Amino acid sequence: MTDREMEWAFPRIKRLPPYVFAVVNELKYRLRREGEDIIDLGMGNPTSPPAPHIIEKLCEVARRPNVHGYSASRGIPRLRKAICDFYERRFGVKLDPEKEAIMTIGAKEGYSHLMLAMITPGSSVIVPNPTYPIHYYAPIIAGGEVRSVPLMYRDEDPQEGFLRRVYQTVKESMPKPIAIIVSFPHNPTTICVEKDFFRDLVDFARREGIWIIHDFAYADISFDGYVPPSILEIDSAKDVAVELYSMSKGFSMAGWRLAFVVGNERIIKNLAHLKSYLDYGVFTPIQVAGIIALDSPYEIVKKNSDIYEKRRNILVEGLRSFGWEVVKPKGTMFVWAKIPDHIEMGSLDFSMFLLREAKVAVAPGIGFGDYGEGYVRFALVENELRIRQAVRGIRRAFRKLQTAV
Numbered sequence: 020m021t022d023r024e025m026e027w028a029f030p031r032i033k034r035l036p037p038y039v040f041a042v043v044n045e046l047k048y049r050l051r052r053e054g055e056d057i058i059d060l061g062m063g064n065p066t067s068p069p070a071p072h073i074i075e076k077l078c079e080v081a082r083r084p085n086v087h088g089y090s091a092s093r094g095i096p097r098l099r100k101a102i103c104d105f106y107e108r109r110f111g112v113k114l115d116p117e118k119e120a121i122m123t124i125g126a127k128e129g130y131s132h133l134m135l136a137m138i139t140p141g142s143s144v145i146v147p148n149p150t151y152p153i154h155y156y157a158p159i160i161a162g163g164e165v166r167s168v169p170l171m172y173r174d175e176d177p178q179e180g181f182l183r184r185v186y187q188t189v190k191e192s193m194p195k196p197i198a199i200i201v202s203f204p205h206n207p208t209t210i211c212v213e214k215d216f217f218r219d220l221v222d223f224a225r226r227e228g229i230w231i232i233h234d235f236a237y238a239d240i241s242f243d244g245y246v247p248p249s250i251l252e253i254d255s256a257k258d259v260a261v262e263l264y265s266m267s268k269g270f271s272m273a274g275w276r277l278a279f280v281v282g283n284e285r286i287i288k289n290l291a292h293l294k295s296y297l298d299y300g301v302f303t304p305i306q307v308a309g310i311i312a313l314d315s316p317y318e319i320v321k322k323n324s325d326i327y328e329k330r331r332n333i334l335v336e337g338l339r340s341f342g343w344e345v346v347k348p349k350g351t352m353f354v355w356a357k358i359p360d361h362i363e364m365g366s367l368d369f370s371m372f373l374l375r376e377a378k379v380a381v382a383p384g385i386g387f388g389d390y391g392e393g394y395v396r397f398a399l400v401e402n403e404l405r406i407r408q409a410v411r412g413i414r415r416a417f418r419k420l421q422t423a424v
Contacts, residue, residue, distance in 0.1 A: 031160050039386035043370050047380045058409045061380040063206070063352055063398045065271045067326060069312065070319045073270070076311045080304035090300035093291050094122025094279070098306045101313040102264065102279045109317070110249040118284045119257070121291050124301055125276040126236055126265040129290075131157040133232065133261075133280065136293040137197060138163035144198040144232075145188055147181065149384065149391035151206045154234065166196055169390050170208060182219055189227055199224065202234035204247055204350030207387045207396040211241070211349045217250045224259040230286065231260040239269025239320045241350040242328040251282055261286045268352060269320040270312050277301055277309045327352050330399040330406055337410030341417060354397040355384075362420065366392055376419060377412035 043061060051057050068074065080086055093099065099116035106112045114120050123129025130153060134144070138161035146155050147170040158165050168184045189195060199220070203212045217233075224231050233250040241247050250260050261282035267273035280290060300306070312319075334354055335347045345356040358369050366383035373379045373395075382398070384391030401409065 031162070039367065040382060042367065043374065043380060043383065046371060046374050050374065050378070055378055057374070057378050057380055058401055058405050058412070059380045060397045060399070060401060060406075060409060061382045062400070063268075064400055065268060065273050065323075065352070066400050066402075067271045067323060069271050069275075069308075070315065072315070073272075073308050073312045077304050077308040080307045083304075086303040086307075088303075090303045090306060091122075092294045092298050092300045094120075094300065095303065095306050098122060098310050098313075099279075101310045102281065105313045106249070106251070106264075106281065110252050112249060112251045114251075114281055115284075119287055120279055120281045121287050121294070122301065122306070123263070123278045123280055123294075124298060125267065126234060126263045126278040127153050128276070129263055129278050129280050130154070130232065130234060131160065132293055132297065133286070133290050134158045134161040134163070136289050137161075137230070137286075141194070143192065143194075143196045144200055145185055145196045146200045147202075147205075148389060149207055149387035149394075150200075151202065151234070151236075152387065154200050154202065155388065166192055167388065170205070171210065182216070182223070185220075186223060189223075189229065195227065196229060198230040198232055200232050200234070201250075202236065204237040204241065204348075206236065206351055207353060207382070207384070207391065207394075208355045209346070209348035209351045209353055211245060211247065214248045214252060217248060217253045217256070221250070221253045221256045221259060225255060229259065230283070231256075233260060233262045235262050236265045237268055237351045238264060240324050240327055240352055242324070242331065243349055245349040247350055257282050257284075259283065266309060266312060269323060271323055272309075272312065275301075275305050275309075277305060327399050330401075330403060333403055333406050334397060334399065334410065337407065338413065340410075341414045343413075343417070352399045354399065355394055356397060357394050366395055370395055372420075373413060373416060376416035377409070379409045379412050 047057055099120045102120050103114040103116045106114050134157040138158055140162050143164040143166050144158045145166045145168055148167040155165055166188050168188050170181050185199060238247055250256050250262055261280050263278060263280055265278040335345055338345050343359055345354060348354060366385045370381050370383040373381055382396040384394035
């Protein structure tokens with residue numbers, strides 16, 4: 020095979036750009052090899068373990084001799100019932116575990132395979148900008164196109180501005196996009212919405228005959244009394260929408276890879292059909308432990324949310340103490356911070372500056388899309404002492420920058 024033929028053998032890979040975050044990670048790893056103490060607030064990887072009784076159930080079931088074979092791709096029946104019972108208790112939403120719920124190997128896998136099931140050559144989906152990268156690239160990997168819509172402009176109400184731009188994009192697109200991808204509370208911007216937002220979006224999608232995919236990854240991490248709504252709480256939402264619910268964040272089970280797609284029966288059926296060719300499900304002891312987690316008192320999730328809220332307060336108040344005015348988020352495990360106007364750096368250069376001078380790793384906003392430029396994202400994944408240490412390092416770096424000017 021010639022070099023040219025070998026290049027053509029990977030057409031989807033050629034559509035994927037270099038991973039921006041890899042540049043920051045490379046410097047982070049190099050500095051650590053050199054002995055530097057780097058505080059990593061770059062990746063949203065929960066550091067707290069699941070509740071002890073969930074781990075104990077995993078171990079108990081794993082000792083059984085009959086649970087180590089292939090499992091169920093859709094999720095064992097009791098687990099699908101557990102997620103449906105959880106949704107009814109948590110959101111007042113009734114779901115049929117046989118037709119309206121399917122387990123996935125994490126939300127990222129579920130969303131990516133959902134795109135593979137839905138996308139045909141020439142079809143497109145609407146994705147906010149900035150956005151979690153897989154929301155943008157999964158449709159491209161599946162062979163489709165993306166209509167990138169700015170999530171918000173500065174000081175704008177996202178419910179009005181974003182929805183207006185979505186409506187306009189649908190009218191101007193030929194052929195019409197097949198789906199709208201949303202995710203609230205939002206990663207990376209931490210924007211939160213109320214039920215009215217979903218009500219307007221569902222009404223529009225029903226009129227236009229467009230699907231809605233809502234990634235509800237941060238359903239259980241919210242602060243200051245804010246309660247994130249499920250899109251399925253809206254009347255008739257199941258006519259056009261599915262929601263991805265993940266146990267990674269609220270339950271601190273990120274490495275367990277346990278998530279669900281719930282909602283529209285037709286979408287669930289087709290995703291199940293595709294997945295039946297691709298996987299044999301999650302390890303059965305993890306599924307059983309997932310049942311225990313979902314059936315547990317909600318206080319175990321609230322406890323994790325309270326931890327993130329305390330970290331948020333320390334970081335935001337610390338940054339504000341030396342003049343970096345950042346917005347205090349109502350949800351997610353992140354702080355989305357606009358780079359101060361007097362610092363003339365792009366988000367990637369600024370992230371590298373914080374790594375070198377403050378010994379703090381953050382995610383550059385440009386990695387989430389063009390409209391993320393000018394921002395960095397802090398992940399609240401270190402303990403309170405380490406976050407205070409990060410604030411001190413950033414304060415020193417800012418003073419050094421001012422001295423240089």
